[in-house]
Amino acid sequence: MASITTNGPDHDPVSLFETHRTRMIRDRMLANITLAVLFLGFLAWSIWISRFTPDRLAAGIPRIFEYFGSVMPSLQWDMLFEGRSAEGRFPAGSVGYWYNDFWKYLRLIWETILMALTATLLGTGLAIALSFLAARNCTPYPWMGAAARRFLEFCRGVPEILFALILVFAVGIGPLAGVLAITIHATGALGKLFSEVNENASMRPVDGIKAVGGSWFEQMRYGILPQVLPNFTSYALWRFEINVRASAVVGFVGAGGIGAELSHTISFYSDDRVTAVLLLVVLTVTAIDLLSERARHTLIGKESLK
């Protein structure tokens, strides 16, 4: 001990530790304060730019409640399941009155789901094809890989509804524009995920197929595809959930599905029709989420058993 303390009070281990500790605490505090200042500065700038001031918010909130009050259905217990009257109308206060256009909504929701399904199938097919070109370990030529990755980035970067806007102009109003728009965006999103899965696949089977004289297509088909197919399926199911949501809104710009009805109802009426459509959309989206989640879990469960 003596030999240590002879170094003087500045150098004994305890005080060294103490100075080191204070310096570390000071450094960390400095970093935290800088971060807090940056954060608050960015917040202030954001509030100013987005004009999200308390007075505007205060003025807006009562109007929000007013609006939501006006779109709530006025259901009455005793009338709830009342049928059509002699003139063929539902009495006010019944579910039938609230959902007067039920069959029209249902037809549009059906169209929405079909749009999402077709777009998911097409997008998955294209994404699989492109993912083999885009994956660094699979691509036959590096320049082709780089080009495929840029293309996928572009497809993924532009939102569906923007593609829909442009396609509606090109091919006209209707679900075709929506299907194409969602297909393009889904191709980009899935293509990136798929190519990452490919990059994580083992190259040994590919070497094996190469050594038997297999072409590039055969190397991918037998060397990579069996390894990645379960992941692809799971991602595609998950994408289907997202595409259902997307196909419910591309109608805002005229690209088919329930979106046009939704947009029209919200823009032109402020009565119970708004909640009628919205509720139906929420129920559909939630139900499809649940189904697809269950399918994915059984898929993963089956995989882990093997």
Place this chain on the structure above:
Amino acid sequence: MLEFKGLTKQFNSTIAVKPATFTIPDGQMVGIIGRSGAGKSTLLRMINRLNEPSGGQMLFQGRDITALKGRALREWRNECAMVFQQFNLVGRLNVLTNVMSGRLFHHDFASSMLGIFTARERAFAIRALDRLGMAHVALQQTDTLSGGQMQRVAIARALVQEPRVMLADEPIASLDPLNAKVVMDALRAINRQDGLTVICNLHTLDTARQYCDRIIGMQDGVIVFDGTPTELTDRAAREIYGAEAEEAFSEAMTSTALRPGASAPAQPEARVVN
């Protein structure tokens, strides 16, 4: 006859194989030995062009292998089968499909993409599996097999290629002694019965001595020994493995054989016909 004329391979700054010139007659069983990093794998992988040679030439029956491209190259790979240390099978496909993939070269685009194999291919693949005592697992998923079983499946896949040359890159390095013997016996049987040229990278001297007609020793990319097992004296071996490796080739220690000399043809485990 496989002729090497100054065949060489360079990776960036390291020269993995320095210009090699030698000839392998048909039907010979050749063992290549050498320390880790000596360039054995590189040499072998150049033969079926999984690695592109950086210089020199290679001729098979007078045909220039180094100049092949496209379909001709794939045809050569089909003629020159390869067995890997890590088997390189497709784990998620069943054994039969893996074996049948040895015939992919003969398929057209549509049938290979759709995975359609003929009854004759199936029968041939089963025969090949049977020959290695593996027919009973034909429909099992490949990654559920043991290492020794997988290597035998890999050899079956090589066999259905009907190759003229069989390359094996450390085929027994990840196997236990019993399986190692089964696999080496199979390779030798193929060499003797089918008359295939077998070129085999090995890391144990006694295996090379026991099974090969000819041993090639490599050190730092150079062929430093080329002769029969009897010519491979202790001194010569010491040279191949370098001075440091006093114990590395102490044959008893690196031995993988159960009992050298007693190599009856492998009798695979009891066969279950499904």
Place this chain on the structure above:
Amino acid sequence: MSTLTYAAISDVDIAATRKRHPKAFGDPFATTLKAASWAFIAVYLVWSLGFFEIGKLLSASDRAWALITRMVVWQDMATWQYYNIYKGIAQTIAMAFVGTLLGTIFALGLAFFAARNTMPVGVIRHAVRRMLDVFRGIDQVVWGLVFVRAVGLGPLAGVLAIWISDMGNLAKLYSEAIENIDRKQVEGVRATGADTSRIIRFGYLPQILPVFISLSLYSFESSTRSATILGLVGAGGIGMIIIERFRAGLFDQVAFVVLNVLVVIAVIDWGSGLIRKRFIGERGH
């Protein structure tokens, strides 16, 4: 062991092998099922493309070509009012930031009501969860339109839309993070005799905070993406400029704006990736 060549395999050999290994020659039922499901998918695709009038694609080629040309050939670039464009982009980022921050704050509270281990009362938990389902089930753009109807055109509606949908998403993800918490660490703190606030401070927070921050950063990224289109329904940001110029047929300017937005989003992704790495390491999601 006996050698046999492929060419020498006779029909008799095939029949004999088939007899010994019948399953190796393909299960006719499984093969049919597989073929049938592929056929079903193919038929569905053909039918649905017909249903969606794929033919319109062919007849639209002139129009599409004109559109593409207009997007690629940029004209009168001096008159493009760049100030408005970049102000719109700045507004989009600002909306996303304020909306995500508000969403995060509210989600923090709601998550504890939606997680099984912090809210034992089933009725409340389910009520909160169903409410969150509604927030998430309605797309951000739809919320945008709803708020435009309620409070008028402009970024306020956009912020509200981002707020409510981020709140729904984040509260669900947060509550999952809370449910996945490691009980042992909490028990360890409880064993020291700590009170509830200390249990939360030392047992829960260190485990969930990094995950929360990471999730919120991701949420900010995805909100900047989605906020670009909120303007299409009048809820502020760059989308308003896109739709305005699109309707005026100024397709070259639309292309320019979209390219700029793509670059800005890439920069934000990169920046938030840096923050994630710097403060959270590779933990979280």
